[in-house]
Amino acid sequence: MDKPVKIRVENLTFSYHQTPVFENVNLAFEAHAITAITGPSGRGKSTFLTVLNRLWESQPFAEMQGKVWILLDGQWVDIYGKTLSKPDLRRKVGMVFQTPNPLPMSIWKNMAFPLKLTGISDKSLIEEKISAALRQAFLWDEVKDRLHDSAFGLSGGQQQRLCIARALVSQPEILLLDEPTSSLDAGAASVIEDLLVRLKERCTLIVVSHYLDQVSRIADTALKLQARGFLQT
Amino acid sequence: MNIRILGGCLRVFSWGAVLVLTGSVLVLLGYLLVKGVPSLGRDLIFGQVNVLDALLLKKRVFDGLFPAIAGTLSVVLLSVGLAIPVGVCAGIYMSEFATVLQQRVFGLMFDILAGIPSIVIGLFGFSGAIFIHRYISNDFRPCLAVSVAALAFLVLPYITRTTQASMQGLSIQTRQAALALGATRVQNIFYVLLPQSFSGILSGIILAIGRCAEDTAVIMLTGVVATAGIPGSLLGSYEALPFYIYYISSQYTDAEELMSGYGAAIILLGVCAVLFILAFLIKRRLAGPAGPAPGRFHG
């Protein structure tokens, strides 16, 4: 079963305050699949996600060695190399956090934010991209009549889907999700699980989760994070 | 693209602001050092008098900064000494006992007190002296005691606020540990909470000392004079470094006197810098050597 690979992690060592979080990790992630990362809390699952979009670099006292390659447009790109800027990388590798983090603006402005960052000003294009992303995130019907209301008026599950939709606006090839359902009730969580499975055709997903039942429902591959390394299960 | 240009401008602007701000302060301080360092020396402080004779108060120093330094030292120690017990007790009350209403009302009063311009505090001390002169003793006039009281008013809110803040910053676990072992509230304060917040309070006190040492406006209305010698009594006049700098800047008669003004400014700046660094180091030790423990990195 030789499936196409999207991400390659080579000899990754990550330490925090000189204490290694993981050492010499080598991994490959399948394209258009959901890979789940499980394991006890405090072992650096979230940290691992931030290695893939370089978000950890804003953390003081953290250090990393090793290489991460991502297949973009048929070419292997070293994401810590000079060819790809950090903002560009983060548009290709979207991230959704444990608790929904809409910005303090309207739903519409939240959705338009990534486009604003790239300087797109064509109104009809913006509208088109936003509605497409909201539809992909199963949110369009619920918010189409109140796009200019504050994003904080949405329920937790809706906020999380808004954050997913917001990440989808930049058409990322990879989506990182850090325990995306842990702050939600079972109903809202199952909507998001369905959504993630559907998103496989568009992107490669890596989901941190500590719900084993959730992992078995949605994941194609599961990795267990153990002391300083990963175990394929 | 607009944002690109705006961003570029903002970057240039922020670099410019930093360079102008730090540059002008460095030029000022550099000028002070270049002009003033040659004046530093034994003579600047003790004049022609033998150091030991001056320190043992055997001979009076007329042409040196020794009396001003001694005056500043006494006024600072006395006023901070007066403000510490009251301020720390008030801070403890605010943190541990005050009701929400008290926190609000007292808090507002402390904020107002902290914001009163120091010249107005000086005026208050001055009017207090007039009050005593008029109704209690005809011999009373602005003196060391008045300055000490007024400066204590000036730094009281600092000490109260830092005590309150450091005690409120203690974790719930720390607060409950002794209580769970049967300590009373007051025991908890003296055995656990105060020792735990000690460095926070100490850094607040050091900053208060700095504030007292540099203040000129309060003391110029409450008893400081240009020549008084070593302060001999609480009811007498005294000299102080910051006032000497102010006085020399307008009253100097020759280059040598002006040089002693530069020397005094360097000494005062040095004292304030040392106090600042001390407070900074204590605060940093308080924050721990390197932030949160490794295990707390989220995820």
Added chain:
Amino acid sequence: MTRVFQKTARIVFFLSAAASAMAAALVFGFLLVFGFPLIGGGEFFSLLTRPWSPGQGLYGFLPMITGTAAISFLSIVFALPLSLGTVCFMGGLGPARISRLVDGFVRFMTGIPTVIYGFLGIFLLVPVVRTLFTSAGSGMCILSASLMLSLLVSPTMIIFFKDGFDSVDVRYIQAADALGADSVQRLIYVILPEAWPGIVTGIIMGLGRAMGDTLIALMIAGNAVHVPGSILDSARTLTSHIALVSASDYDSLAFKSIFACGLTLYVLNAFAVIAVRRLGGKRGPV
């Protein structure tokens, strides 16, 4: 420890807090009582607008009000761009290492005695102003004092601005970062719109610091008692006016007028404190 000790300790704590709080009221009371003959009978507000001319029995402090207003306003005009630029630098536009140095330096600046600024103003800044602007006379003028004051108020403003920046929810910053915002975009689109209460607080606190400072204006603004006509004019502030009190006759109206100046400063400060508390900014020793 006995029960009596518990009770006594608690009473001592309360009395200290109450006494400290009363101190603010006590200062106000003294100013009011001593300035009373001038302030009572609705005279206070007409004093604010009258000129100062002891010869004609006029003790209005309009010149000092305008002097204080001009000097403190102008110092904010100089300090605001410097402070905003510096805080943006520390907020991500500058390299992290240099930012930390700048942060330390700014905090150090809060400890520089104001009398030293005044002293250096006389011997370094005033001669420069005198040479550059021939109409500035001796060089002791509003411009000199404001320039020097702007160095005094900048650290205050920067520290409050930075508090405002730091109080922006980390999740917003993380969201912007994860969506690919660069440091300028993060600043303009996320931090600045959220940090405005801190910016307003900083401006108020800076203004308060500028109005309350005595030594710089006293030493390099010239202290002339007239309503200034330009920024190159000499001016006297409310604080300098108090510092220059020399009347030996404690019952004279000239002497009592300094208490009216003191009251004005006190009330302005109280308004500033209340405004800052309304903004929800925390205010404490800087």
